[in-house]
Amino acid sequence: MAVTASEGEVAQILSEELSSAQQVASWKAQKRDVFDSALTTGESIRIAKRLGAVQGDLLSPHLKIIYPPGGWGRHDLTETLLELAALVGPSATEAWFRQLLLLETSPVRAFAALHLLAVDLPVRIGNLTIAPLSELPDWPAMQEWQLRMFRTGLYPESVAFRDFPAQPWRVADDGDSAPVLASFEDWLLELEEVCDLIACVSAGAPSIGESLYLYTDPILRPLGLQNGWSIGRSDSFGRSATFDQNVLAFVQSFAALPAGDFRRSLRLSAGRVSLSKRRRSLADRAVDLSIAFEAILNPGHQDITYKLALRTALFVANTVEERGEIRDTMKRFYGVRSKVVHGNALSSPAAAAALIDAAEAVCLRLMGKLIARGTAPDWEAIELGARDPDRRPSDGVDGDRV
Numbered sequence: 001m002a003v004t005a006s007e008g009e010v011a012q013i014l015s016e017e018l019s020s021a022q023q024v025a026s027w028k029a030q031k032r033d034v035f036d037s038a039l040t041t042g043e044s045i046r047i048a049k050r051l052g053a054v055q056g057d058l059l060s061p062h063l064k065i066i067y068p069p070g071g072w073g074r075h076d077l078t079e080t081l082l083e084l085a086a087l088v089g090p091s092a093t094e095a096w097f098r099q100l101l102l103l104e105t106s107p108v109r110a111f112a113a114l115h116l117l118a119v120d121l122p123v124r125i126g127n128l129t130i131a132p133l134s135e136l137p138d139w140p141a142m143q144e145w146q147l148r149m150f151r152t153g154l155y156p157e158s159v160a161f162r163d164f165p166a167q168p169w170r171v172a173d174d175g176d177s178a179p180v181l182a183s184f185e186d187w188l189l190e191l192e193e194v195c196d197l198i199a200c201v202s203a204g205a206p207s208i209g210e211s212l213y214l215y216t217d218p219i220l221r222p223l224g225l226q227n228g229w230s231i232g233r234s235d236s237f238g239r240s241a242t243f244d245q246n247v248l249a250f251v252q253s254f255a256a257l258p259a260g261d262f263r264r265s266l267r268l269s270a271g272r273v274s275l276s277k278r279r280r281s282l283a284d285r286a287v288d289l290s291i292a293f294e295a296i297l298n299p300g301h302q303d304i305t306y307k308l309a310l311r312t313a314l315f316v317a318n319t320v321e322e323r324g325e326i327r328d329t330m331k332r333f334y335g336v337r338s339k340v341v342h343g344n345a346l347s348s349p350a351a352a353a354a355l356i357d358a359a360e361a362v363c364l365r366l367m368g369k370l371i372a373r374g375t376a377p378d379w380e381a382i383e384l385g386a387r388d389p390d391r392r393p394s395d396g397v398d399g400d401r402v
Contacts, residue, residue, distance in 0.1 A: 011090035018085055080222055099219050105166040106217035110187055113156035113209035116240045123243055125194055125251055128162045139221055141214055156209050160191050184213055194251055196274040200367050201250040204241035205277035253371050262376040268295040269367055283340035285356050290337045292363050305334040314382050316365050326362055333359040
């Protein structure tokens with residue numbers, strides 16, 4: 001909707017309001033954004049009504065424009081107009097205001113803070129980019145977002161972002177909300193999957209922190225519109241992960257897997273490995289790792305300890321001797337798991353922690369081989385000593401050589 005005021009009327013109102021000695025003194029004393037405390041609610045409404053008299057209903061719907069559903073940020077259009085008038089002059093502000101009211105859609109960029117993931121340069125993975133914080137755009141809303149995270153003590157090590165096509169950015173004149181960016185939550189799930197996969201091939205387990213999406217048309221930036229804000233896992237316990245070519249290859253190999261039960265089971269295992277790495281409790285670590293093993297090795301839920309120990313040893317080991325070691329590790333790990341699940345005390349927490357670390361290492365080797373293989377093995381055939389036709393010589397000993 002275009003401004004109905006004649007040329008210069010909005011600028012005249014802004015000029016008169018700017019000339020208020022009280023407001024000018026307040027802005028000079030603050031030496032910062034005028035909307036922090038320059039205007040009371042009553043003053044904002046009064047000025048908005050003056051503008052509305054020449055604009056033709058500024059208060060509704062255009063005060064709704066700055067209250068996007070679920071959004072947060074700079075909420076008072078009147079104060080934004082006065083701030084701009086103080087910075088660039090009333091005439092330039094009126095010109096911007098006329099452009100604003102003609103705008104109906106805007107491109108959108110989604111952002112998510114990442115904890116425990118260090119990157120030196122931007123990395124593209126599918127539809128998302130992971131980058132150092134230095135790559136964040138110098139927009140007021142971005143500065144506000146970073147400051148908020150810094151104050152809460154949840155400052156990230158890197159950031160992920162994705163660009164979306166143009167979306168409706170304001171509420172309708174009848175008060176109905178503009179549609180929320182439906183794919184925002186899907187993008188967060190995609191990012192969570194990437195973080196979990198990184199945990200399977202790196203020392204640390206990255207975690208998603210705060211996330212939001214912004215309407216990025218330059219005309220909208222003075223409003224600082226933010227929407228879709230949410231707090232993710234942000235549990236940043238443990239070591240930092242690093243991103244290199246091995247990590248990228250692992251993530252891309254998983255992405256190439258066809259949809260189906262095999263991919264879903266690996267996805268579940270990756271999530272549980274990531275959770276295990278972020279746990280402080282040995283009991284929680286043991287339970288998460290056991291779920292990771294069972295999801296890919298025991299879809300029928302039968303004879304858990306024996307079956308998982310045997311299948312893991314046969315598939316992962318590179319020598320006959322290593323088979324025995326892996327089988328023993330798995331059996332002892334499930335002994336620890338059984339104790340903690342049933343509430344029994346561990347006789348040696350230090351030994352249990354070392355055993356869980358060893359089981360985690362086996363789980364990561366198992367997942368790496370399965371993803372590289374690309375399809376689910378015939379576990380029963382492997383148990384009977386049959387050769388795996390898809391296994392390369394470097395993947396381990398063949399069943400029929402034992």
